[in-house]
Amino acid sequence: MRQKFLYFVCHSGLDPESSLFDYIPAFAGMTAWEITYRSVGRTTLDVAEEKKGVREMKRRSAGRRITFLILMIVFTFPWVLMAMERVQLWEVVDPEGVIRIEPIKINPHPLTLEGKTVVLRWNGKHNGDHFLNRVAELLRENVKGIKVVKSWEVAPETVDPIAGNEERSKEFAKKISSLKPDIVIGAQAD
């Protein structure tokens, strides 16, 4: 608005030595006339001409846009296709491979524990011995003539909870086998 006022001052034709108060009414009048012209002062012909011009402008603009889009698709689509990963049929090698397990024969379990030797094997983890101690008590109370052997008492070297390795496991099995059990009950406490 300030710029417009200054422009008016420079081009209004009023006496340059007039005071500011002389400019203000003339400026206000001009501004009021401008607003009136814009809202109602244009003729029907002016409006029609304007609309025709705008339609033409829009038509040309839409045409340019469509042309641009077609050109973009034509020139970039192959590159987009190349960049996109293609779905294809893959042949890959199964990384799992096969397994090889040799069967071992488990001795048949006795039909009764009466008169039999039961070895209780503890792996050294906390409370495994207490669990098996109670099992030993219950076996002696409930099974006639049973002999219960606690491996950790007679062969403490077989108590090694995380031994894990094959060599030591075979040593333990051999030692427990030497106790001549009819059955071994192991507690894998953790």
Add this chain to the structure above:
Amino acid sequence: MTIATTEFISLAKDTALSEGVPDGPFVIVPHPMGMIPLSEIRKKAEDAFPEILKVATEWKPVGKLPPLKQAYPAEKLKIQGTIEDINKIFFAKGLSLGLPIIPPTPERIQEMLKGTSRKPDHVLGLVPPRMGVLTVELVAVHAAMAGCKPEYMPVLVAASEALLDPRANWRGATTTTATSAALVIVNGPIVDEIGIGSRQGAAGAENHANATIGYAINLIADIVGGSKPPTPDKSTLGGPADFVCWIFGENESKLPAGWQPHHVDRGFKRADSVVTLMGIYPPVDNIDHWSTTPEEHINWWAHLITPLLSIGGPCWVSQMEQPHILGLGPEHAQLLAEAGWTKDRIRKAFWEKARIPFSAWPKGCPNTDILIKKFGPVNPDTLIPITLRPEEIHIVIAGGSGKHSHFFPPFPGCFPVSKQVKK
């Protein structure tokens, strides 16, 4: 017959199957057994007793083992999709660890096999606990998946052979509840030939050979060996070394004068290229910026390590018979060597200092009798060493600049296994 808890029965059954018993005689009790009062454990035994009697007298084997199949050539899979689809399908089928893999196409496998003179149908062994048959072809498959270069194959084959050696006790290390992983140390000319990280950040990122070989080793262990959480891998927390194992080359360029590299200590010639693998607990960083004498440094390090060896350590006498690995940082090695210390002197000093008073062992700790048999009479004030002999302390120059060294405690039952790298 075996009594196992609800949380571990699946591991028990998997172990029995892998040992040739497809349907073992089991009695299941509610988890846990450990760390509960005596009255509770006795009640659990009473509740389980009828089932114990039943299984003891009525169990009969009924199951069958899977049929034996030809290991070579490995079977092929046809998958329609993108590389992303391959990754999704592999992970869903348990054929990857969750990190991206490169599809193991036959062409990539053939390219990978050019890196070794070993025949692809050669069987290296059975990977526990699944007892998967590991051929050289299958090593190449996992090498391709991990992004290895063909020239890495000899190191990967040697590491696989070490993993499958019974002394490595890989079954124990991979199915435990502990945070265990494989440690791989590479020595000899192969380190520089293929760019194994051996200096600054040797075991960390930005070393292509280390990253891909470490990844391939774990792929082999978990896919061919079948050890994945939650079972049979029972690791309570697991860790990043389950993806890429600990692997570095010894920094032989920083060996003090007169010191031999690790593989020579192990009986190989200096010109040999050797891979040494051991199952370990997570390593401990010894940060010592202040010691100016060897005595100060060893005193500090031994006292730092000793309480941390609680990893159940004092209770497992077997660990005392196993080697423990000291990864000396070059600057710490220099401090010791400049004072005229040899590796033997370091071993002896560390062994004498890294001790726990017997009074610190938990009551009810098993194997006290065995300890006494191996070590001699003890009283509460007796200081128990971490190993039975100072020779069980192995020394490797590990890493680059910086006042850090690392202690690698062994997982129980795991011994270091060294294999020569053959091209």
